[in-house]
Amino acid sequence: xxxxxxxxPTGPRPVVQDGDVWAVVVDHYAPVLERTGETHAVDGxxxxxxxxxxxxxxxxxxxxPADRLVPPQAFAKSARTVIGPGEPVRLDxxxxxxxxxGELAIVIGRTARxxxxxxxxxxxxxxxxGNDVTAYEQSAVDDKFTQSKNGDGFTPVGPWIETDLAHPxxxxxxVRVDGVxxxxxxxxxxxxxxxxxxxxxxxxxTLGPGDVVLTGSPSTSAHVIPGQRSDITIEGIGTLxxxxx
Amino acid sequence: xxxxxxxxPTGPRPVVQDGDVWAVVVDHYAPVLERTGETHAVDGxxxxxxxxxxxxxxxxxxxxPADRLVPPQAFAKSARTVIGPGEPVRLDxxxxxxxxxGELAIVIGRTARxxxxxxxxxxxxxxxxGNDVTAYEQSAVDDKFTQSKNGDGFTPVGPWIETDLAHPxxxxxxVRVDGVxxxxxxxxxxxxxxxxxxxxxxxxxTLGPGDVVLTGSPSTSAHVIPGQRSDITIEGIGTLxxxxx
Numbered sequence: 001x002x003x004x005x006x007x008x009p010t011g012p013r014p015v016v017q018d019g020d021v022w023a024v025v026v027d028h029y030a031p032v033l034e035r036t037g038e039t040h041a042v043d044g045x046x047x048x049x050x051x052x053x054x055x056x057x058x059x060x061x062x063x064x065p066a067d068r069l070v071p072p073q074a075f076a077k078s079a080r081t082v083i084g085p086g087e088p089v090r091l092d093x094x095x096x097x098x099x100x101x102g103e104l105a106i107v108i109g110r111t112a113r114x115x116x117x118x119x120x121x122x123x124x125x126x127x128x129x130g131n132d133v134t135a136y137e138q139s140a141v142d143d144k145f146t147q148s149k150n151g152d153g154f155t156p157v158g159p160w161i162e163t164d165l166a167h168p169x170x171x172x173x174x175v176r177v178d179g180v181x182x183x184x185x186x187x188x189x190x191x192x193x194x195x196x197x198x199x200x201x202x203x204x205x206t207l208g209p210g211d212v213v214l215t216g217s218p219s220t221s222a223h224v225i226p227g228q229r230s231d232i233t234i235e236g237i238g239t240l241x242x243x244x245x
Numbered sequence: 246x247x248x249x250x251x252x253x254p255t256g257p258r259p260v261v262q263d264g265d266v267w268a269v270v271v272d273h274y275a276p277v278l279e280r281t282g283e284t285h286a287v288d289g290x291x292x293x294x295x296x297x298x299x300x301x302x303x304x305x306x307x308x309x310p311a312d313r314l315v316p317p318q319a320f321a322k323s324a325r326t327v328i329g330p331g332e333p334v335r336l337d338x339x340x341x342x343x344x345x346x347g348e349l350a351i352v353i354g355r356t357a358r359x360x361x362x363x364x365x366x367x368x369x370x371x372x373x374x375g376n377d378v379t380a381y382e383q384s385a386v387d388d389k390f391t392q393s394k395n396g397d398g399f400t401p402v403g404p405w406i407e408t409d410l411a412h413p414x415x416x417x418x419x420v421r422v423d424g425v426x427x428x429x430x431x432x433x434x435x436x437x438x439x440x441x442x443x444x445x446x447x448x449x450x451t452l453g454p455g456d457v458v459l460t461g462s463p464s465t466s467a468h469v470i471p472g473q474r475s476d477i478t479i480e481g482i483g484t485l486x487x488x489x490x
Contacts, residue, residue, distance in 0.1 A: 054299070054324045060389065075389045076321035079299045080451050094448070113397070138449070143388050144305065144320045150450035152358070203339070204383070205395035206325050 004160040005048040029209040049084035050161045051107050055211040058132050062216030067191035072200045075145045081155040088245040090152040096137030101217040102175040102232035104187050105130030107161050108211040115202040120195045126161035129232050129240035130214045156242045165236050169193045172235040173220045182222035189218030249405040250293040274454040294329035295406045296352050296455040303377050307461030312436035317445045320390040326400040333490040335397040341382030346462040347420040347477035349432050350375030352406050353456040360447040365440045371406035374477050374485035375459045401487045410481050414438045417480040418465045427467035434463030
């Protein structure tokens with residue numbers, strides 16, 4: 001099932017795809033998805049960020065087997081950095097060089113705390129493409145990552161949420177800049193998998209509906225400059241495109 | 246002027262104090278405060294967290310002159326950790342020892358980015374008491390502070406927002422546990438003052454209406470255990486009380 005949020009003349013609406021229309025629903029996070037009857041053609045609909053997180057977390061150093069030798073670690077990103085498909089990532093020259101990072105993003109569906117591995121599937125609403133934009137020269141001077149991770153538009157997510165992914169731990173990720181492939185990898189390259197991540201994170205804090213976990217970049221980053229376009233494709237989900245300004 | 250949010254039979258309401266009543270307003274963040282005409286007696290009203298931040302930042306190492314020798318630094322707290330007066334701070338035995346930290350909290354009133362010192366007063370809605378609860382043994386194993394700062398109820402704020410404070414950089418702070426004073430200090434003990442903090446923060450990210458900046462703990466922390474009560478008083482604002490469970 002494909003869930004999204006679209007812009008309509010009367011405001012943003014949560015929707016589910018029914019063939020060639022987006023069917024408006026009451027609430028993506030309700031136990032049963034209730035359609036209102038309102039529909040919009042898929043063609044021409046403007047997609048927004050598919051969720052509105054209160055909490056956005058990213059996994060630090062989670063890109064290869066060596067990272068399992070140290071404990072998992074996460075950082076928080078400002079919820080104000082979240083943007084949707086087509087919205088601009090705004091670079092600030094003062095922040096230095098910037099990379100886009102293509103990552104599988106988990107969208108949380110319900111309150112989650114102290115999860116066991118068995119409970120993890122039950123709290124995941126679905127999956128989207130995340131771009132953990134990073135001003136990487138700032139990381140070197142701020143180990144909290146507050147300076148590097150929170151520029152305007154630094155967390156593109158979308159284009160939609162796929163609720164059914166057979167193998168989230170083995171999905172191809174491709175990062176293109178201006179149409180040229182810069183990185184190709186798989187979520188199988190992550191040190192800590194999705195279940196381990198959510199067990200770890202919820203042992204320390206509460207996640208809730210709409211929250212996003214960026215699962216880490218398995219060598220899926222690419223340097224960008226203003227005027228370019230970033231396209232991130234994840235197998236089974238789709239392509240998230242954003243201009244860099 | 247004193248702004249708050251209160252619980253009413255028909256839901257939470259933003260209010261302003263007019264003598265012995267809380268007068269409901271349309272929006273704390275509107276250019277002009279518009280009263281709806283609905284009022285509630287101050288006596289007996291249940292206060293909620295006075296704002297609903299999307300972004301909560303805390304200043305790291307900001308407690309004395311030596312901290313000016315290193316650059317300012319900030320960390321993000323989950324917006325889901327925010328609670329109001331009287332709500333419980335929930336300790337998780339697995340997280341180890343916990344301290345409360347009494348801090349002056351800035352409540353942002355409008356979108357703020359790349360501020361000059363002169364622009365800072367114009368983006369501040371007001372001031373409240375913040376408690377930057379910290380599981381400090383976790384700080385030692387997670388330099389991102391994600392593990393130490395995000396337990397349930399780890400960011401009490403309130404009891405209300407004072408919009409007029411003559412000297413935010415010289416306010417007495419007192420921290421009491423079960424009524425016994427554990428720490429007394431002043432915001433004058435902060436390394437980087439309020440203006441410097443907001444110039445620094447907004448050079449890296451955007452803040453917006455309702456966001457909270459915890460300005461740092463000038464030696465205003467106290468160890469707490471379940472069953473105790475924390476009272477934090479800041480001169481010119483009031484006292485924020487929370488049970489520890």
